[in-house]
Amino acid sequence: MQIESRQKDDVLLKRSAKGDEGAFAELYRRHQAPLYRFAMRMTGNSWAAEEIVQDVFMILVREPKKYDVERGALGAFLYGVARNRIMKYLERAPRDFSLEENNDGSRETPVQLQEQKTPAHWAELRERRQQVRAAVLELPAEFREAVVLCELEEMSYEEAARALDCPVGTIRSRLHRGRALLLAKLEMLREVPKRANAGR
Protein backbone atom coordinates (compact mmCIF):
# COMPACT_ATOMS: atom_id res chain seq x y z
CA MET A 1 0.00 0.00 0.00
CA GLN A 2 2.79 2.36 1.01
CA ILE A 3 4.84 1.37 -2.02
CA GLU A 4 1.90 2.08 -4.31
CA SER A 5 1.38 5.42 -2.64
CA ARG A 6 5.05 6.25 -3.01
CA GLN A 7 5.07 5.25 -6.66
CA LYS A 8 2.02 7.37 -7.19
CA ASP A 9 3.77 10.31 -5.54
CA ASP A 10 6.78 9.85 -7.79
CA VAL A 11 4.63 9.69 -10.91
CA LEU A 12 2.66 12.73 -9.84
CA LEU A 13 5.84 14.64 -9.12
CA LYS A 14 7.27 13.82 -12.55
CA ARG A 15 4.09 14.95 -14.21
CA SER A 16 4.03 18.07 -12.07
CA ALA A 17 7.62 18.89 -13.03
CA LYS A 18 6.56 18.72 -16.67
CA GLY A 19 3.85 21.29 -16.06
CA ASP A 20 0.80 19.16 -15.21
CA GLU A 21 -1.10 21.36 -12.77
CA GLY A 22 -3.59 18.61 -11.95
CA ALA A 23 -0.76 16.35 -10.79
CA PHE A 24 0.62 19.12 -8.61
CA ALA A 25 -2.80 19.77 -7.09
CA GLU A 26 -3.18 16.06 -6.35
CA LEU A 27 0.21 15.98 -4.64
CA TYR A 28 -0.70 19.03 -2.61
CA ARG A 29 -3.99 17.56 -1.47
CA ARG A 30 -2.33 14.31 -0.48
CA HIS A 31 0.26 15.90 1.78
CA GLN A 32 -0.84 19.36 2.86
CA ALA A 33 -3.08 18.49 5.80
CA PRO A 34 -0.59 16.53 7.96
CA LEU A 35 2.14 19.04 7.15
CA TYR A 36 -0.10 21.92 8.10
CA ARG A 37 -1.09 20.28 11.37
CA PHE A 38 2.52 19.46 12.14
CA ALA A 39 3.55 23.06 11.47
CA MET A 40 0.65 24.47 13.45
CA ARG A 41 1.25 22.24 16.44
CA MET A 42 4.94 23.00 16.38
CA THR A 43 4.62 26.75 16.00
CA GLY A 44 1.25 27.29 17.65
CA ASN A 45 0.49 29.81 14.96
CA SER A 46 -1.77 29.11 12.01
CA TRP A 47 -0.33 31.97 9.94
CA ALA A 48 3.15 30.63 10.36
CA ALA A 49 1.89 27.13 9.54
CA GLU A 50 0.30 28.46 6.39
CA GLU A 51 3.54 30.14 5.32
CA ILE A 52 5.52 27.01 6.09
CA VAL A 53 3.22 24.76 4.04
CA GLN A 54 3.38 27.25 1.20
CA ASP A 55 7.18 27.31 1.35
CA VAL A 56 7.35 23.53 1.39
CA PHE A 57 5.23 23.13 -1.73
CA MET A 58 6.92 26.06 -3.41
CA ILE A 59 10.03 23.90 -3.50
CA LEU A 60 8.10 21.30 -5.50
CA VAL A 61 7.06 24.06 -7.91
CA ARG A 62 10.45 25.72 -8.26
CA GLU A 63 12.96 22.97 -7.69
CA PRO A 64 11.29 19.56 -8.00
CA LYS A 65 14.70 17.97 -8.62
CA LYS A 66 15.65 18.66 -5.01
CA TYR A 67 13.67 15.56 -4.11
CA ASP A 68 15.73 12.44 -4.75
CA VAL A 69 13.59 9.34 -5.16
CA GLU A 70 16.46 7.15 -3.96
CA ARG A 71 16.58 8.85 -0.57
CA GLY A 72 13.06 8.06 0.58
CA ALA A 73 9.41 8.81 0.23
CA LEU A 74 8.16 12.20 -0.83
CA GLY A 75 6.19 12.54 2.41
CA ALA A 76 9.36 12.19 4.46
CA PHE A 77 11.11 14.71 2.23
CA LEU A 78 8.28 17.20 2.71
CA TYR A 79 8.33 16.65 6.48
CA GLY A 80 12.07 17.31 6.42
CA VAL A 81 11.64 20.57 4.55
CA ALA A 82 8.77 21.59 6.83
CA ARG A 83 10.86 20.77 9.86
CA ASN A 84 13.71 22.98 8.65
CA ARG A 85 11.31 25.84 8.08
CA ILE A 86 9.74 25.31 11.51
CA MET A 87 13.15 25.35 13.20
CA LYS A 88 14.04 28.57 11.41
CA TYR A 89 10.75 30.06 12.47
CA LEU A 90 11.28 29.00 16.08
CA GLU A 91 14.82 30.38 16.09
CA ARG A 92 13.59 33.68 14.72
CA ALA A 93 10.63 34.04 17.04
CA PRO A 94 11.03 31.52 19.85
CA ARG A 95 8.44 33.12 22.07
CA ASP A 96 6.10 34.31 19.40
CA PHE A 97 3.44 31.68 19.82
CA SER A 98 -0.15 32.15 20.62
CA LEU A 99 -2.40 30.02 22.66
CA GLU A 100 -5.13 30.29 20.07
CA GLU A 101 -6.84 27.07 19.23
CA ASN A 102 -7.21 28.03 15.64
CA ASN A 103 -6.77 31.39 13.96
CA ASP A 104 -9.21 30.45 11.26
CA GLY A 105 -12.08 29.75 13.55
CA SER A 106 -13.87 28.10 10.67
CA ARG A 107 -12.18 24.77 11.12
CA GLU A 108 -12.59 24.47 14.83
CA THR A 109 -14.38 21.32 15.78
CA PRO A 110 -17.42 22.35 17.76
CA VAL A 111 -17.70 20.91 21.21
CA GLN A 112 -20.67 18.61 21.02
CA LEU A 113 -22.83 18.15 24.03
CA GLN A 114 -23.00 14.42 23.83
CA GLU A 115 -23.44 14.11 27.54
CA GLN A 116 -25.32 16.40 29.82
CA LYS A 117 -22.51 18.32 31.48
CA THR A 118 -22.48 21.69 33.11
CA PRO A 119 -21.02 24.82 31.51
CA ALA A 120 -18.44 24.82 34.27
CA HIS A 121 -17.31 21.39 33.13
CA TRP A 122 -16.87 22.58 29.52
CA ALA A 123 -15.04 25.69 30.67
CA GLU A 124 -12.72 23.51 32.71
CA LEU A 125 -12.20 21.16 29.80
CA ARG A 126 -11.42 24.05 27.51
CA GLU A 127 -8.97 25.52 29.97
CA ARG A 128 -7.33 22.16 30.40
CA ARG A 129 -6.91 21.79 26.61
CA GLN A 130 -5.30 25.20 26.47
CA GLN A 131 -2.94 24.20 29.23
CA VAL A 132 -2.00 21.02 27.39
CA ARG A 133 -1.52 22.95 24.15
CA ALA A 134 0.63 25.53 25.90
CA ALA A 135 2.65 22.82 27.63
CA VAL A 136 3.31 21.13 24.30
CA LEU A 137 4.37 24.43 22.76
CA GLU A 138 6.77 25.06 25.61
CA LEU A 139 8.60 21.79 25.07
CA PRO A 140 12.03 22.06 23.43
CA ALA A 141 11.58 21.69 19.67
CA GLU A 142 13.14 18.23 19.32
CA PHE A 143 10.94 16.77 22.08
CA ARG A 144 7.93 18.67 20.83
CA GLU A 145 8.16 17.21 17.33
CA ALA A 146 8.30 13.69 18.74
CA VAL A 147 5.26 14.36 20.94
CA VAL A 148 3.37 16.04 18.11
CA LEU A 149 3.98 13.22 15.66
CA CYS A 150 3.54 10.28 18.02
CA GLU A 151 0.87 11.55 20.39
CA LEU A 152 -1.12 14.13 18.44
CA GLU A 153 -0.74 12.72 14.92
CA GLU A 154 -0.66 9.19 16.35
CA MET A 155 2.14 8.08 14.07
CA SER A 156 4.06 4.92 14.89
CA TYR A 157 7.65 5.32 16.04
CA GLU A 158 8.83 4.06 12.65
CA GLU A 159 6.73 6.58 10.75
CA ALA A 160 7.90 9.41 12.99
CA ALA A 161 11.51 8.29 12.55
CA ARG A 162 11.09 8.37 8.76
CA ALA A 163 9.44 11.78 8.88
CA LEU A 164 12.17 13.24 11.07
CA ASP A 165 14.94 11.27 9.37
CA CYS A 166 16.36 9.84 12.58
CA PRO A 167 16.59 6.39 14.22
CA VAL A 168 13.62 4.90 16.06
CA GLY A 169 15.68 4.90 19.26
CA THR A 170 16.05 8.65 19.05
CA ILE A 171 12.30 9.02 18.72
CA ARG A 172 11.78 6.81 21.76
CA SER A 173 14.19 8.75 23.89
CA ARG A 174 12.86 12.14 22.77
CA LEU A 175 9.34 10.99 23.41
CA HIS A 176 10.30 9.77 26.88
CA ARG A 177 11.89 13.12 27.72
CA GLY A 178 9.00 15.00 26.19
CA ARG A 179 6.44 13.04 28.21
CA ALA A 180 8.37 13.60 31.40
CA LEU A 181 8.54 17.33 30.77
CA LEU A 182 4.86 17.47 29.89
CA LEU A 183 3.90 15.61 33.02
CA ALA A 184 6.04 17.88 35.15
CA LYS A 185 4.64 20.97 33.51
CA LEU A 186 1.00 19.89 33.78
CA GLU A 187 1.37 18.70 37.36
CA MET A 188 2.76 22.12 38.22
CA LEU A 189 -0.18 23.76 36.48
CA ARG A 190 -2.58 21.55 38.39
CA GLU A 191 -0.97 22.38 41.66
CA VAL A 192 -1.04 26.15 41.13
CA PRO A 193 -4.80 26.53 41.69
CA LYS A 194 -4.62 24.18 44.67
CA ARG A 195 -1.86 26.26 46.21
CA ALA A 196 -3.74 29.43 45.41
CA ASN A 197 -6.85 28.04 47.11
CA ALA A 198 -4.82 26.82 50.07
CA GLY A 199 -3.26 30.26 50.53
CA ARG A 200 -6.65 31.94 50.98
Add this chain to the structure above:
Amino acid sequence: MTCEEFATAGLDLGTAGEDGMLLQAAREHLRACPHCAALQENWLALREELRALGAETGETAAPSRVEMRLRQEFRTRHKTVKAQRAAAIFGWSLAAASALFCAFTWINWRTHEGRGVAQRQAPIVQTAGTQGNSSLVAASATPAGAELGEVLVASNDSGDFTLLPGSMPLAAEDATVVRVEMQRAALGALGLTVNEEHAGDWIQVDLLVGDDGLPQAVRLPQTSN
Protein backbone atom coordinates in the same frame (compact mmCIF):
# COMPACT_ATOMS: atom_id res chain seq x y z
CA MET B 1 11.98 -3.93 36.45
CA THR B 2 13.33 -0.75 38.00
CA CYS B 3 11.52 2.61 38.17
CA GLU B 4 13.85 3.98 35.49
CA GLU B 5 13.14 1.07 33.14
CA PHE B 6 9.46 1.47 33.76
CA ALA B 7 9.60 5.19 32.92
CA THR B 8 11.45 4.41 29.70
CA ALA B 9 9.45 1.47 28.41
CA GLY B 10 6.59 0.86 30.76
CA LEU B 11 4.52 3.89 29.80
CA ASP B 12 3.94 2.47 26.34
CA LEU B 13 2.67 -0.85 27.61
CA GLY B 14 -0.52 -2.09 26.11
CA THR B 15 -0.37 0.34 23.21
CA ALA B 16 2.86 -0.33 21.42
CA GLY B 17 2.58 -4.08 21.10
CA GLU B 18 5.30 -4.84 23.62
CA ASP B 19 6.25 -8.42 24.32
CA GLY B 20 4.46 -10.40 27.00
CA MET B 21 7.40 -10.71 29.41
CA LEU B 22 7.96 -6.97 29.51
CA LEU B 23 4.27 -6.39 30.05
CA GLN B 24 4.23 -8.86 32.93
CA ALA B 25 7.31 -7.29 34.52
CA ALA B 26 5.77 -3.81 34.21
CA ARG B 27 2.53 -4.94 35.83
CA GLU B 28 4.42 -6.47 38.70
CA HIS B 29 6.41 -3.26 39.12
CA LEU B 30 3.20 -1.21 39.10
CA ARG B 31 1.79 -3.33 41.91
CA ALA B 32 4.96 -2.93 43.91
CA CYS B 33 5.73 0.77 43.28
CA PRO B 34 3.08 3.38 44.13
CA HIS B 35 5.22 6.15 42.60
CA CYS B 36 5.26 4.47 39.20
CA ALA B 37 1.57 3.60 39.53
CA ALA B 38 0.84 7.30 40.04
CA LEU B 39 3.11 8.16 37.11
CA GLN B 40 1.28 5.67 34.92
CA GLU B 41 -2.08 7.05 35.98
CA ASN B 42 -0.97 10.62 35.23
CA TRP B 43 0.47 9.59 31.93
CA LEU B 44 -2.72 7.83 30.84
CA ALA B 45 -4.72 10.93 31.75
CA LEU B 46 -2.30 13.13 29.85
CA ARG B 47 -2.36 10.80 26.88
CA GLU B 48 -6.14 11.07 26.81
CA GLU B 49 -5.85 14.82 26.80
CA LEU B 50 -3.23 14.78 24.06
CA ARG B 51 -5.34 12.46 21.94
CA ALA B 52 -8.37 14.69 22.50
CA LEU B 53 -6.30 17.69 21.49
CA GLY B 54 -5.10 15.80 18.43
CA ALA B 55 -8.62 14.78 17.51
CA GLU B 56 -9.84 18.34 17.93
CA THR B 57 -7.53 19.53 15.19
CA GLY B 58 -7.31 16.21 13.39
CA GLU B 59 -9.21 17.39 10.35
CA THR B 60 -7.45 20.71 10.15
CA ALA B 61 -5.98 21.48 6.77
CA ALA B 62 -4.29 24.44 5.17
CA PRO B 63 -6.73 27.11 3.99
CA SER B 64 -7.69 26.99 0.34
CA ARG B 65 -5.91 30.28 -0.30
CA VAL B 66 -2.60 28.44 0.09
CA GLU B 67 -3.55 26.09 -2.72
CA MET B 68 -4.70 29.01 -4.85
CA ARG B 69 -1.42 30.85 -4.33
CA LEU B 70 0.59 27.74 -5.10
CA ARG B 71 -1.39 26.98 -8.25
CA GLN B 72 -0.98 30.56 -9.39
CA GLU B 73 2.76 30.31 -8.87
CA PHE B 74 2.78 26.95 -10.67
CA ARG B 75 0.98 28.43 -13.68
CA THR B 76 3.21 31.49 -13.80
CA ARG B 77 6.35 29.45 -13.56
CA HIS B 78 5.38 26.90 -16.16
CA LYS B 79 4.04 29.53 -18.54
CA THR B 80 7.32 31.40 -18.19
CA VAL B 81 9.28 28.23 -18.80
CA LYS B 82 7.14 27.41 -21.85
CA ALA B 83 7.54 30.93 -23.19
CA GLN B 84 11.29 30.76 -22.64
CA ARG B 85 11.46 27.40 -24.41
CA ALA B 86 9.38 28.69 -27.31
CA ALA B 87 11.56 31.79 -27.60
CA ALA B 88 14.71 29.65 -27.51
CA ILE B 89 13.34 27.29 -30.16
CA PHE B 90 12.28 30.23 -32.34
CA GLY B 91 15.67 31.88 -31.91
CA TRP B 92 17.59 28.76 -32.80
CA SER B 93 15.32 28.06 -35.76
CA LEU B 94 15.84 31.59 -37.02
CA ALA B 95 19.59 31.29 -36.61
CA ALA B 96 19.61 27.93 -38.40
CA ALA B 97 17.48 29.30 -41.23
CA SER B 98 19.77 32.33 -41.57
CA ALA B 99 22.83 30.10 -41.64
CA LEU B 100 21.25 27.86 -44.28
CA PHE B 101 20.25 30.85 -46.37
CA CYS B 102 23.76 32.30 -46.16
CA ALA B 103 25.32 28.97 -47.04
CA PHE B 104 22.96 28.47 -49.97
CA THR B 105 23.60 32.01 -51.24
CA TRP B 106 27.34 31.59 -50.93
CA ILE B 107 27.32 28.22 -52.72
CA ASN B 108 25.11 29.66 -55.43
CA TRP B 109 27.39 32.65 -55.84
CA ARG B 110 30.45 30.44 -55.93
CA THR B 111 28.86 28.20 -58.55
CA HIS B 112 27.97 31.11 -60.81
CA GLU B 113 31.34 32.72 -60.24
CA GLY B 114 33.06 29.45 -61.11
CA ARG B 115 31.05 29.10 -64.31
CA GLY B 116 31.89 32.67 -65.30
CA VAL B 117 35.59 32.11 -64.70
CA ALA B 118 35.46 28.83 -66.60
CA GLN B 119 33.75 30.55 -69.50
CA ARG B 120 36.31 33.34 -69.48
CA GLN B 121 39.45 31.30 -68.82
CA ALA B 122 39.11 27.61 -69.52
CA PRO B 123 38.83 26.69 -73.19
CA ILE B 124 36.03 24.42 -74.15
CA VAL B 125 37.50 21.98 -76.51
CA GLN B 126 36.01 19.46 -78.77
CA THR B 127 37.56 16.34 -80.04
CA ALA B 128 36.82 16.03 -83.66
CA GLY B 129 34.75 12.97 -84.31
CA THR B 130 35.21 10.77 -87.28
CA GLN B 131 31.65 11.38 -88.46
CA GLY B 132 31.42 15.07 -87.78
CA ASN B 133 29.35 14.82 -84.52
CA SER B 134 31.62 14.61 -81.54
CA SER B 135 31.31 14.82 -77.78
CA LEU B 136 32.51 17.79 -75.82
CA VAL B 137 35.58 17.24 -73.72
CA ALA B 138 36.87 19.82 -71.29
CA ALA B 139 40.61 20.11 -71.36
CA SER B 140 43.19 22.58 -70.27
CA ALA B 141 44.42 23.29 -73.71
CA THR B 142 47.33 25.63 -73.85
CA PRO B 143 46.85 28.46 -76.34
CA ALA B 144 49.19 28.25 -79.30
CA GLY B 145 50.59 31.72 -78.72
CA ALA B 146 50.21 34.81 -76.61
CA GLU B 147 48.27 36.41 -79.34
CA LEU B 148 45.56 33.82 -79.03
CA GLY B 149 42.63 35.38 -77.29
CA GLU B 150 39.56 34.09 -75.55
CA VAL B 151 38.44 30.65 -76.61
CA LEU B 152 34.94 30.59 -77.97
CA VAL B 153 32.64 27.82 -78.97
CA ALA B 154 34.21 25.53 -81.48
CA SER B 155 32.56 24.15 -84.57
CA ASN B 156 31.28 20.65 -84.37
CA ASP B 157 32.86 19.41 -87.56
CA SER B 158 36.38 19.15 -88.80
CA GLY B 159 35.85 20.11 -92.43
CA ASP B 160 36.92 23.29 -94.29
CA PHE B 161 40.27 23.64 -92.51
CA THR B 162 43.18 25.22 -94.31
CA LEU B 163 46.48 23.59 -93.51
CA LEU B 164 49.03 25.97 -92.13
CA PRO B 165 52.26 26.19 -94.10
CA GLY B 166 54.61 23.39 -93.11
CA SER B 167 51.89 21.29 -91.53
CA MET B 168 51.12 17.72 -92.40
CA PRO B 169 47.55 16.54 -92.75
CA LEU B 170 46.36 14.98 -89.42
CA ALA B 171 44.14 12.09 -88.71
CA ALA B 172 40.86 13.55 -87.51
CA GLU B 173 40.83 11.58 -84.24
CA ASP B 174 44.29 12.88 -83.27
CA ALA B 175 43.31 16.54 -83.52
CA THR B 176 41.35 18.91 -81.35
CA VAL B 177 39.33 21.82 -82.61
CA VAL B 178 39.83 24.96 -80.51
CA ARG B 179 37.90 28.16 -81.18
CA VAL B 180 39.79 31.31 -80.27
CA GLU B 181 39.35 35.03 -80.78
CA MET B 182 42.38 36.78 -82.13
CA GLN B 183 43.41 39.75 -84.20
CA ARG B 184 43.56 38.99 -87.89
CA ALA B 185 47.25 39.99 -87.89
CA ALA B 186 47.97 36.97 -85.70
CA LEU B 187 47.12 34.74 -88.66
CA GLY B 188 50.26 36.15 -90.28
CA ALA B 189 52.31 34.66 -87.44
CA LEU B 190 50.82 31.27 -88.37
CA GLY B 191 52.09 31.73 -91.94
CA LEU B 192 48.87 32.93 -93.58
CA THR B 193 48.47 36.01 -95.71
CA VAL B 194 46.71 38.90 -94.03
CA ASN B 195 45.11 42.01 -95.54
CA GLU B 196 46.80 44.90 -93.79
CA GLU B 197 43.66 47.04 -93.85
CA HIS B 198 41.88 44.54 -91.63
CA ALA B 199 44.92 43.44 -89.65
CA GLY B 200 43.54 44.96 -86.43
CA ASP B 201 40.14 43.27 -86.66
CA TRP B 202 39.16 40.72 -84.03
CA ILE B 203 38.03 37.51 -85.56
CA GLN B 204 36.99 34.08 -84.36
CA VAL B 205 39.14 31.28 -85.67
CA ASP B 206 38.89 27.52 -85.30
CA LEU B 207 42.30 25.96 -84.89
CA LEU B 208 42.97 22.30 -85.49
CA VAL B 209 45.50 21.51 -82.79
CA GLY B 210 47.62 18.44 -82.94
CA ASP B 211 48.80 16.12 -80.15
CA ASP B 212 51.89 18.28 -79.75
CA GLY B 213 49.71 21.32 -78.92
CA LEU B 214 50.65 23.15 -82.09
CA PRO B 215 48.00 24.40 -84.52
CA GLN B 216 48.04 22.43 -87.73
CA ALA B 217 45.13 23.97 -89.64
CA VAL B 218 42.85 26.92 -89.38
CA ARG B 219 39.23 27.67 -90.33
CA LEU B 220 37.21 30.84 -90.28
CA PRO B 221 33.73 30.04 -89.04
CA GLN B 222 30.72 31.49 -90.88
CA THR B 223 29.76 33.72 -88.02
CA SER B 224 33.17 35.32 -87.66
CA ASN B 225 33.80 38.86 -88.83
